Amino acid sequence: xxxxxxxxxxxxxxxxxxxxxxxxxxxxxxxxxxxxxxxxxxxxxxxxxxxxxxxxxxxxxxxxxxxxxxxxxxxxxxxxxxxxxxxxxxxxxxxxxxxxxxxxxxxxxxxxxxxxxxxxxxxxxxxxxxxxxxxxxxxxxxxxxxxxxxxxxxxxxxxxxxxxxxxxxxxxxxxxxxxxxxxxxxxxxxxxxxxxxxxxxxxxxxxxxxxxxxxxxxxxxxxxxxxxxxxxxxxxxxxxxxxxxxxxxxxx
Amino acid sequence: xxxxxxxxxxxxxxxxxxxxxxxxxxxxxxxxxxxxxxxxxxxxxxxxxxxxxxxxxxxxxxxxxxxxxxxxxxxxxxxxxxxxxxxxxxxxxxxxxxxxxxxxxxxxxxxxxxxxxxxxxxxxxxxxxxxxxxxxxxxxxxxxxxxxxxxxxxxxxxxxxxxxxxxxxxxxxxxxxxxxxxxxxxxxxxxxxxxxxxxxxxxxxxxxxxxxxxxxxxxxxxxxxxxxxxxxxxxxxxxxxxxxxxxxxxxxxxxxxxxxxxxxxxxxxxxxxxxxxxxxxxxxxxxxxxxxxxxxxxxxxxxxxxxxxxxxxxxxxxxxxxxxxxxxxxxxxxxxxxxxxxxxxxxxxxxxxxxxxxxxxxxxxxxxxxxxxxxxxxxxxxxxxxxxxxxxxxxxxxxxxxxxxxxxxxxxxxxxxxxxxxxxxxxxxxxxxxxxxxxxxxxxxxxxxxxxxxxxxxxxxxxxxxxxxxxxxxxxxxxxxxxxxxxxxxxxxxxxxxxxxxxxxxxxxxxxxxxxxxxxxxxxxxxxxxxxxxxxxxxx
Numbered sequence: 001x002x003x004x005x006x007x008x009x010x011x012x013x014x015x016x017x018x019x020x021x022x023x024x025x026x027x028x029x030x031x032x033x034x035x036x037x038x039x040x041x042x043x044x045x046x047x048x049x050x051x052x053x054x055x056x057x058x059x060x061x062x063x064x065x066x067x068x069x070x071x072x073x074x075x076x077x078x079x080x081x082x083x084x085x086x087x088x089x090x091x092x093x094x095x096x097x098x099x100x101x102x103x104x105x106x107x108x109x110x111x112x113x114x115x116x117x118x119x120x121x122x123x124x125x126x127x128x129x130x131x132x133x134x135x136x137x138x139x140x141x142x143x144x145x146x147x148x149x150x151x152x153x154x155x156x157x158x159x160x161x162x163x164x165x166x167x168x169x170x171x172x173x174x175x176x177x178x179x180x181x182x183x184x185x186x187x188x189x190x191x192x193x194x195x196x197x198x199x200x201x202x203x204x205x206x207x208x209x210x211x212x213x214x215x216x217x218x219x220x221x222x223x224x225x226x227x228x229x230x231x232x233x234x235x236x237x238x239x240x241x242x243x244x245x246x247x248x249x250x251x252x
Numbered sequence: 253x254x255x256x257x258x259x260x261x262x263x264x265x266x267x268x269x270x271x272x273x274x275x276x277x278x279x280x281x282x283x284x285x286x287x288x289x290x291x292x293x294x295x296x297x298x299x300x301x302x303x304x305x306x307x308x309x310x311x312x313x314x315x316x317x318x319x320x321x322x323x324x325x326x327x328x329x330x331x332x333x334x335x336x337x338x339x340x341x342x343x344x345x346x347x348x349x350x351x352x353x354x355x356x357x358x359x360x361x362x363x364x365x366x367x368x369x370x371x372x373x374x375x376x377x378x379x380x381x382x383x384x385x386x387x388x389x390x391x392x393x394x395x396x397x398x399x400x401x402x403x404x405x406x407x408x409x410x411x412x413x414x415x416x417x418x419x420x421x422x423x424x425x426x427x428x429x430x431x432x433x434x435x436x437x438x439x440x441x442x443x444x445x446x447x448x449x450x451x452x453x454x455x456x457x458x459x460x461x462x463x464x465x466x467x468x469x470x471x472x473x474x475x476x477x478x479x480x481x482x483x484x485x486x487x488x489x490x491x492x493x494x495x496x497x498x499x500x501x502x503x504x505x506x507x508x509x510x511x512x513x514x515x516x517x518x519x520x521x522x523x524x525x526x527x528x529x530x531x532x533x534x535x536x537x538x539x540x541x542x543x544x545x546x547x548x549x550x551x552x553x554x555x556x557x558x559x560x561x562x563x564x565x566x567x568x569x570x571x572x573x574x575x576x577x578x579x580x581x582x583x584x585x586x587x588x589x590x591x592x593x594x595x596x597x598x599x600x601x602x603x604x605x606x607x608x609x610x611x612x613x614x615x616x617x618x619x620x621x622x623x624x625x626x627x628x629x630x631x632x633x634x635x636x637x638x639x640x641x642x643x644x645x646x647x648x649x650x651x652x653x654x655x656x657x658x659x660x661x662x663x664x665x666x667x668x669x670x671x672x673x674x675x676x677x678x679x680x681x682x683x684x685x686x687x688x689x690x691x692x693x694x695x696x697x698x699x700x701x702x703x704x705x706x707x708x709x710x711x712x713x714x715x716x717x718x719x720x721x722x723x724x725x726x727x728x729x730x731x732x733x734x735x736x737x738x739x740x741x742x743x744x745x746x747x748x749x750x751x752x753x754x755x756x757x758x759x760x761x762x763x764x765x766x767x768x769x770x771x772x773x774x775x776x777x778x779x780x781x782x783x784x785x786x787x788x789x790x791x792x
Contacts (some may be wrong), residue, residue, distance in 0.1 A: 048694045074696030085691030089709045089784035098705060099695050131786035147695070 001026050002047055002155065002187070007056035009042055016042050017211045019056065026154070029181050029188040031202035033195060035234070039211040040191045044159050047189070048079050060155070075099070077155040078148025082163045084140040086132040086147070093128040096146045105151075117146040120180055138169040145180070156181075158190045162197065174200060195219075195238050207231055319347045320528065320535050323360050323369035326353040326735075326746075328559045329414065329496060329520075329551060333373040335569030336546075337522065337539050339581040346535035352565075353747075354656050354737045357382060364404065368655055370528050371539065375414060377518035379406075381454050392519075403526050407540060409519040412496060412548040416455065416515045418508045419493040421483060425506040432511040433464055436490065440467035445488035448473040455516055456492075463514045477752070494518075496548060498556035520546070545576055562753060588759070591744070596763060598658075598739030602730040603771075606662045607723055610669030615715065617670070618677020619703065628678060635670040643668065643729050647736050661730065661738035668729055669722035676718025680711030713783045720775035727768045731760065741767075 002024040009017040016039040024030050032040045045051050046058060049070045058065045060073050086095050096117065097110045118125045123142040132140055141161055148156060161177070162170045178201060181188050190201055198205050199219035206216040215227040226232045320341055324334030331352050338350040351369060354360055361383050363369045379399075380389045389395050399406050418433055425431070428439060436442065450456040451473045460466070472488065479491040480499055493500060493507060495518075500507060528536050554572060557563045566583035573579040617635070621628030641649075646667065650660035684707055692706040708715070734742025741760040748756030779788065 045690075050690055050693060071696045071698060074694060077694075079691070079694040081687055081691065083687060085687040087688060087691070087706055087710070087786075089706075089712075089786040091786060099697065102697060102701055102705065131789050133786065133789050 001059075001061060002189070003059040004043075004046070005057045005059075007046060007053045007058060009039075009046060009051065009053055015211055017046075017053075020211075020213060022206070022213065024187065024189055025204075026187045027185050028203045029190065029201050031198040031205045032189065032191045032208060033193060033198045033205055033234075034208035034214075036193060038208045040193075040208050041159050043208070044079075044157050044189065044191050048074060048077055048157055075103075075151055076153050077157055078145075078150075078153045080141070080144045080148050080156070080158045080161045082160045083137070084132070084144035086140055086144055088132050091129050091131050092123070092135065092143045092146075095132070095143055096128075096150055098147070100150050103151075113150060113152075114146070117149055120149070120183070121145050122176060136169075137165050138173055141165065141173060145177075149184075153186070155187045155189070156184075158188070160191055160193070163192070177201070195235050207234065209234075318531055319349050320371065320532055321369045322348060322350045323354050323363055323372040324350075324352050325357065325360055325372070326355050328498075328555050328565070329494075330373050331565050332551075332554050332558060332569055332572075333410070333520065333522075333546070335566045335583075336542060336572060337371060337373070339566070339569055339573055339583065340538045340542065340577070340579065341532075341535040343579055343581065344532075344534040344538050346532050346538075348535070351656070351737055355651075355735060359651055359656055359736070362652065363656055364523060364525065365402070366655060367525060368657075370531070371522055371524035373410070373520055374406075374523045375518040375520055376406075376409070377415060377455070377516045379523075381516060385454060399523070400526070405524055405526050405528075407522040407524070408543040409521055410542055411520070411544045411546045412551045413517050413519050414494050414496040414548075414551070415510075415518040416450065417493045417495050417510065418460075418490055419483075419500065419505040420490050420508065422504045422506045424489055425508075430506075430508065432509040433460075433514070434511050435508070436466055436468070437464065440469070442468055442470070442490055443488040444468055444471040444490045445474050445479040445482050446471065446492045447476045447479065450492040455514070460514055463512055496551040496555060498552060498559045501552065501556065502560055520551075541577065546572075550576075591759070592763060595739065595741050595743060595760065596767075598733075599727070599730055599741045599764070599767065602658060602661050602665060602733050602738055602740055603723065603726045603767075606665035606730075607669055607719070607726055609662070609666045610673055610722055611719060613666075614670050614673035614718075615677050618674045618715070618718075619681065619708075621674065621678040622681040632675060632678065635674050638667045639671040641667075643732050644735070647732055651736060656737040658733070658738040660736050661733035665726050665729055665733070669726055672721040672725070673715070673718040676714045676721070677711065680714025680718075681707055683714070684710045709784050710787070713779065713787060716775060716779060716782050720772065723771045723775065724768050727764060727771055731764055 002022075004020055004022040006019045006021060007017060008015065008019050016037075020043070022043070032043060034040045042051070046053055047060070049065055060076070063069055063073060065073055086092075087098065090098060093114060096114055100110050100113070114128065115125065117123070118128070121142040123139065123146060127135060127139065132143075135143070145161075162173055165173065174197060181201070188201075190197075192198055192201075202219060204216060205219050205222055207214045207222060209230055215222055215231050217225075222231055223235055226235070322334050322338045322341070324330040334350055334352050338348045341348045354363065354369075357374075357378055360369070360372050360374070364372060374383075376392055376395060379395055384395070384398060387398055389398060396406050418436075420430060428435075430436060430439070444457075446457055451458075451471075457471065461468075468490075474482065476491075479488065480503055482488040483491055483503065483505075490508075493505070495507065499505070522539065522542070524536070524539075550572065554568050557568045558565050564583075570581045570583050573581055614635075617631050621631045638646075643664065646664045647660065650664050654660040654663060688706065688710065689702075692702045697705065730738075730740050731742035731745055733740050734746050741764040743760065744756045745760035745764070748754065748758075748760065
């Protein structure tokens with residue numbers, strides 16, 4: 001379980017997160033959604049400890065994050081970002097196994113785990129020796145996911161993992177990711193600005209605007225009982241391709 | 253404060269006299285206790301490279317307590333006398349080390365005081381007018397006493413007086429009817445070209461002008477060799493000379509009579525440490541046979557043989573000893589290839605030691621700069637400032653600190669190597685994309701592990717590029733090491749420049765260029781080892 005209590009964060013005196021309270025329950029998939037710059041990525045970066053809150057406390061599995069337990073807590077979390085953040089100097093296999101090798105988990109474990117993860121993420125085993133520049137964006141995200149899952153963490157944090165992919169690949173990966181989340185049963189937090197994706201993944205959706213949580217609940221809650229006109233606006237801002245077809249038909 | 257020109261009697265302040273001779277060996281300073289220098293060298297970098305340099309020097313040179321260390325200034329006449337002293341001492345079976353053409357007056361004088369050399373040729377005028385000018389010495393007897401008080405003995409004159417003089421082309425002087433310096437008063441339109449040193453000396457132009465009431469205004473300061481050429485072309489009419497210059501004959505010059513006895517005597521003498529007598533009495537006895545035995549005529553001839561006709565100085569010295577003393581000496585005639593090998597070893601020694609030290613220091617400094625922005629700014633500014641010091645100045649600056657020879661050169665080269673490596677390490681680390689850096693952090697790697705596993709490999713190409721830049725610059729700058737007795741490819745280059753000997757210049761310049769290319773090529777090749785494959789691939 002992840003818990004944020006009264007967490008605030010500013011960058012250059014601009015407040016990006018206002019005293020936020022948030023609880024994320026184990027083995028659920030939570031989607032954090034909101035417009036660009038609303039503070040949703042900041043939330044994730046606070047949880048993984050890349051940045052420190054100005055005020056408030058963050059707990060992961062009941063442990064208050066501080067300098068002493070930062071590394072051990074990070075080992076219990078997997079983190080995937082938009083363009084994968086793969087290490088360009090390492091091939092896919094080395095990217096995935098870097099932390100495990102560093103922690104000396106043993107070659108057998110690493111081999112076994114890589115094999116499992118290839119199956120899970122549908123990454124071709126024979127492409128493991130390729131370098132990030134040699135594989136496609138979608139494959140890179142699969143490698144990034146493998147890297148995040150290497151030590152079988154309890155928590156998986158994904159920051160717009162599919163944001164940079166073309167629609168077909170995104171669609172395919174969305175399906176695969178959902179399957180993976182269901183198969184693993186981990187605590188998953190995904191940040192996205194795509195409401196469709198939010199509904200597709202999320203047990204729970206948290207809508208953020210200007211550093212404040214506007215509403216949280218299931219996607220159905222947000223659609224049926226919007227707390228605010230912004231919620232409705234945000235949900236409806238999604239363009240439906242059929243719209244244009246209907247309009248053009250009508251005009252005829 | 254008056255600017256001191258260190259090179260009193262040299263014709264080109266920073267030339268280097270080295271032709272093929274067996275005495276042309278690595279001039280490597282003896283290792284010395286590091287602790288004593290720590291106080292002198294406050295700079296951490298200096299200390300570091302000093303330690304490394306000293307270790308290397310110690311490994312390379314043996315040290316002999318009874319060895320006579322002969323030095324000479326960086327101009328032909330001094331080099332020849334040094335050769336003569338060396339060869340005559342060797343006839344007694346003494347072991348002699350000749351560090352030829354070490355530099356200017358200041359360098360030789362301080363090396364003698366420090367005991368880095370035991371003996372070198374000097375001129376009484378230089379001692380009185382420059383080295384000991386503050387003591388206002390009026391006679392040679394007084395000079396001897398003062399020197400004795402400093403633990404230094406001055407020999408009797410060797411027999412020739414190499415004083416300053418003014419010279420003109422014979423035909424021009426004849427036409428104008430100029431024989432004496434005071435005749436110049438009648439021709440205020442004449443152009444004078446004097447060495448920069450002469451322009452500033454106590455007995456130089458200002459006092460000469462005063463003494464003779466000379467009206468000329470067109471007075472240029474220029475290099476001595478250029479002055480001869482200016483005289484040839486007619487762009488100047490009067491230059492300063494040394495009375496034993498080989499060129500007097502060659503250019504058909506008229507030496508103007510110093511009718512007011514303005515210029516002091518510059519009698520050539522040998523200066524040696526008083527303990528040389530105990531150290532090698534037989535050797536010293538032989539050396540002192542030279543007193544009163546080298547005439548002005550001898551010296552002009554020897555200067556001409558070396559400077560104008562390109563004979564090796566050691567051979568000219570040997571021939572002189574044969575004729576004057578019936579002493580047969582056999583200076584080794586080394587071949588082009590042995591010279592090349594010696595120069596290459598010396599050059600590589602300078603470059604490699606300084607570069608290795610720079611790498612050891614600069615990469616951590618670069619990392620530190622990256623980790624701490626404030627300290628980084630200070631570090632980058634400091635190494636940047638070091639880089640702006642002219643290389644010649646830095647080399648000369650090193651001498652009082654570390655003496656003559658390769659240690660000074662290595663420290664100077666080391667200091668020059670810092671900036672490219674520090675800066676490239678810093679920017680290489682700084683340029684790592686944020687997402688990659690954060691991925692490593694989010695993964696839960698410790699700062700040290702991130703540095704080792706991600707950041708340094710990612711910056712490797714940039715770091716290697718910095719090292720490559722330093723190495724190539726070092727190969728070039730190391731040629732200046734010859735100015736302070738560190739040897740290398742600079743020796744033939746500097747000698748060639750002074751003797752106007754193109755093949756000799758090329759003997760240093762071509763290997764230096766080839767070495768620079770080789771270094772570049774080696775570093776390009778080493779990318780395959782040091783830069784991870786993933787960074788060398790083009791995206792598909």
